Amino acid sequence: MRIPLDEKILAIYCLCSDLLSAMGHVEDPQHKMSDAEVITTGLVAMLLWRGNFEAARARLSAPHSMPHMLSRSRLNRRLHRLKDLFWTLFELLGCAWKQLNTESIYAIDSFPSTACDNYRIPRAKLYQHESYRGYIASKKRYFYGLKIHLMVTKDGQPVECFLTPGSSSDVRARQTFQFDVPEGSCIYADKAYNDYALEDVMREAAHIQ
DSSP: OOOOHHHHHHHHHHHHHHHHHHTTOOOOTTOSSOHHHHHHHHHHHHHHSTTOHHHHHHHHTSTTTOTTOOOHHHHHHHHHHTHHHHHHHHHHHHHHHHHHOTTOEEEEEEEEEEEEEGGGGGGOOSOOSGGGEEEETTTTEEEEEEEEEEEEETTOOEEEEEEEETTOOHHHHHHTOOOOOOTTOEEEOOGGGOOHHHHHHHHHHHOOO
């Protein structure tokens, strides 16, 4: 059954609001747009509009939704100030999904987060080192930015995430990351993550396959 868009947005807002209340979060009383509304706007933009913040702002600025919607620049600044709350939300949801994942089956893979394409690298200011130049084999092209390594449950719920420079290989990235999954878990990955010595250690130490 497809969930109506308004119900999805309301569920996201309720989750954010309840989380901040449970944390005892205190915000500036002068803010007309609450931190829960700001976080909701960011999540809605990423989940429902593929990162298009202007589309999310236009949709949520209706009188019955968030009538005090911030301008694009002010919203961006507020989102950056609340970045720690995003990590906290991700960690809490990850812990909940691990507990619900009674079969302890996970999958991990990486995908690029591009700051710019290869031909724009000389003008890039966000990242300025050759280690950020990566290669997307499926598209046969280079990119400049980061790799996102994401672990999900068998139902696709994200539970672990870490970032590496674009040139970092998956197997090298795996060697620097500590899995926080229950003992006896089974993790699926493609051959780019193969490291037999590390797999033997994980199997002996925590029975992680």
